[in-house]
Amino acid sequence: MPFLLRLWLHLHMHRIDPLQDFCVNINAPTQLICKNPNKVVAEDFFFSGLNKAGNTSNAVGSRVTAVNVNQIAGLNTLGISLVRIDYAPYGLNPPHTHPRATEILVVIEGTLYVGFVTSNPANPNLKNKLFTKYLYPGDVFVFPEGLIHFQFNVGKTNAVAFAGLSSQNPGVITIANAVFGSDPPINADVLTKGFQVEKKVIDQLQAQF
Template sequence: MKMALGFLTVILIASFAPFAYASDPSPLQDFCVAVNDSIATVFVNGKICKNPKMVVADDFFFSGLNKPGNTSNPLGSKVTAVNVNQIPGLNTLGVSLVRIDYAPYGLNPPHTHPRATEVLVVLEGTLYVGFVTSNPADPNQKNKLFTKYLYPGDVFVFPQGLIHFQFNVGHTNAIAFAGLSSQNPGVITIANAVFGSDPPINQDVLTKAFRVEKNVIDYLQAQFWWNID
């Protein structure tokens, strides 16, 4: 009897496991339109709800993704985000969207989304994309890189939290759209975070981590690191 009960308990826990790993909490109502942070008096994991009686259609609306982003920057790319900060009605719904514009040879540099998986679809141009796996259990193995050349209509997935990038390898502009599995995916641009933090990371840490001389770290920390969005 105890063995059967224990087996049943394991099955029940396993059946609920997928829900425990969801990026954003599931909604408990039709919608929870976000209140602007500047007027909120309560802080929660996400945003508090607007009175449903005050909700209007514009709370679920955004206009402008037909307009190209300004790629006149050192990276030659521009991410236009549409998350809960642009559409309050996305609050608790667990999705968001971005448009990414790339100048010729423009780069969306290595970065991660700590709270979301990303699904990218190319509309125009040719992109070289990829992501790197987390540290393998076997210390003799290296982090594996998955890459692909994408053309209009192609789709590629970047798993949640993994470092990934996109590079326009064409002579013309490129455009892609991406859906993300969080109302607020977050973004950590690797070079910016490591070499452009405020205050800067101790140089002894970086020289040992990257196995380079101090003058290399001096140079990198002195650069202007451009955020992608």
């Protein structure tokens, strides 16, 4: 593994404080290549547009507008990013995980039903625990790093939330898309046994993704 990539992974995984004021990224987000500090400008730390609603005319009725190191090069090595989430009435931000970040969400408009599920318990007789809450404007909720979580707009009007994430590039795994919409598809026999359903159910789900 190249030295710079190993260094980046080490800094990221162990949350070591930066060794300088900033490292404006000039290449791919996974490479620790800093722009000459003498050539850094205010625009390297700037993004405009989170005042605009995202287009929620899709199957789930939500839209996430991300502001991470891909949008702001100056976020490189700083371990933080931001998203705006718009929800149509009864819109859903489907169950998903962020493999590299904890998320803290604040509701601006509307009413959201939110929750997350714990990882598999050590005792096989216990179940994964679900934590849920109804959130109103001004309410804040935390989703721990790596755990499956969701937000659902339970109101008849649009809803808006903002969330901070503890990574410059938190990543996202949408559970249904990953399981039923992978390329190439996961073998249906695997999913049939894994979900304990008939193959026709798996075929129907894979067809939707």
